[in-house]
Structure formats: structure tokens, C-alpha cells
Amino acid sequence: GAVVSQHPSWVICKSGTSVKIECRSLDFQATTMFWYRQFPKQSLMLMATSNEGSKATYEQGVEKDKFLINHASLTLSTLTVTSAHPEDSSFYICSASRLVDWTGELFFGEGSRLTVL
Amino acid sequence: QKEVEQNSGPLSVPEGAIASLNCTYSDRGSQSFFWYRQYSGKSPELIMFIYSNGDKEDGRFTAQLNKASQYVSLLIRDSQPSDSATYLCAVNMDSGGSNYKLTFGKGTLLTVNP
Numbered sequence: 001g002a003v004v005s006q007h008p009s010w011v012i013c014k015s016g017t018s019v020k021i022e023c024r025s026l027d028f029q030a031t032t033m034f035w036y037r038q039f040p041k042q043s044l045m046l047m048a049t050s051n052e053g054s055k056a057t058y059e060q061g062v063e064k065d066k067f068l069i070n071h072a073s074l075t076l077s078t079l080t081v082t083s084a085h086p087e088d089s090s091f092y093i094c095s096a097s098r099l100v101d102w103t104g105e106l107f108f109g110e111g112s113r114l115t116v117l
Numbered sequence: 118q119k120e121v122e123q124n125s126g127p128l129s130v131p132e133g134a135i136a137s138l139n140c141t142y143s144d145r146g147s148q149s150f151f152w153y154r155q156y157s158g159k160s161p162e163l164i165m166f167i168y169s170n171g172d173k174e175d176g177r178f179t180a181q182l183n184k185a186s187q188y189v190s191l192l193i194r195d196s197q198p199s200d201s202a203t204y205l206c207a208v209n210m211d212s213g214g215s216n217y218k219l220t221f222g223k224g225t226l227l228t229v230n231p
Contacts, residue, residue, distance in 0.1 A: 006160075034218065043205065043221045043223040046219075093160045093161075105151065106207075106219060109160060110159075111159065
């Protein structure tokens with residue numbers, strides 16, 4: 001299957017700092033990537049849809065100024081958590097679809113566990 | 118609001134038994150349905166997808182879809198301890214096909230006891 005790589009896997013930061021998470025599709029071009037957040041024992045919650053070359057589409061209740069998404073190329077999307085606070089501590093997962101042969105399947109990155117002290 | 122509902126469990130079955138996982142969805146126009154498995158601390162991995170009413174089998178896994186009842190299930194035969202994980206049901210609720218978003222249920226925690 002297609003490979004999506006996410007980096008870093010773990011990050012610990014101080015409150016008030018910004019953290020950038022990268023999501024790369026390694027063997028296919030992804031015009032659309034999705035960013036999810038998952039709190040312990042909760043399901044995946046879609047934060048935003050990242051579109052290559054255009055602005056991301058955010059889900060209701062997600063602050064676009066706090067969670068900056070950049071999708072500058074067909075293989076890379078980044079999520080920056082700005083001015084992070086302890087309540088932003090979560091498991092962030094990106095995913096991508098291989099839209100050329102769209103089956104609905106999402107290929108997930110390994111996830112990034114953010115801990116804000 | 119478009120929703121995907123799952124019994125959160127935990128569902129506990131003995132090794133070798135059949136595990137049955139159920140999912141209902143609210144949007145009657147949904148076209149594609151997915152089962153993902155998620156081990157603790159890991160990201161989800163796809164087990165199966167199904168588009169048409171009826172059964173679809175892949176090894177020990179069988180997905181069942183009933184669009185009239187808005188119901189999709191996953192059966193795991195000969196359950197193994199390594200099957201212990203959270204199983205997420207996901208639905209593409211955009212019947213127009215232009216939206217590639219999936220809506221996930223909260224997942225069912227399955228424990229297979231040796």
C-alpha cells in the first residue's frame with residue numbers, strides 16, 4: 001500500500017512555543033491530506049483538510065490561526081501548532097488519499113504525540 | 118449531523134471464537150465503508166472496505182453491509198490475541214463523490230483472551 005510518513009513521532013514542548021509536524025506521501029502524489037487529532041480513548045476527530053496550493057479547509061470549532069496548515073507540494077503538508085498549551089497535548093495523525101484511483105481508503109502516517117508542559 | 122455509531126465495548130472473546138463488531142451510520146446516501154484497526158498508541162491501519170450490500174470476505178475477516186438498515190459489521194473468525202485492538206468504523210458520507218472525508222466512529226475495543 002501507499003506510504004505516508006509523519007515526523008516527529010514524539011515532541012515535548014513548553015507552553016507558549018510552536019511545534020511543526022510534517023506529513024509526507026512517499027510513493028504517491030497527494031493533492032489532499034487530512035489532519036486528525038485523537039485524545040486518549042477517543043476517536044479520530046478531523047481537524048482540517050489540506051489542499052495542495054490552496055488554503056486548508058478547517059472543521060467547525062478548529063482555530064485556523066492556532067493550527068496552521070501548509071500544503072506547498074504534492075507530497076508534503078505541515079501542521080504548526082502555534083502558542084501551544086497543555087490542552088493541545090494530543091495524538092496528531094495525518095492521512096492522504098491516492099485520488100488518482102480513489103477508493104476512499106486513507107493512508108495514515110505514524111502519528112505525532114505532542115505533550116505540552 | 119452526520120454520525121457513525123459503534124458500541125465502545127470492551128468486547129471480550131476467547132481465542133478461536135468469532136468476534137462481531139457493529140456500526141450504524143446516519144447518512145442514507147453514504148457510499149463507501151471502511152474498517153480500520155488501531156493498536157494502542159499507533160495510527161489506524163485499514164482492514165477492509167466495502168461498497169455493495171452483502172458480504173465481503175478477506176481471510177479471517179468478513180465485512181457485511183446493509184444499506185437499507187444503515188448497518189455495517191465486521192466479523193473476525195478464529196480470533197487471535199493479536200487481534201486485540203480498537204476497531205474503527207469509517208464512512209464516506211459524501212454521496213456526491215467530491216468530498217473525500219471519512220467520518221469515524223468512536224471505535225470498539227476488542228480483547229481476545231488466550
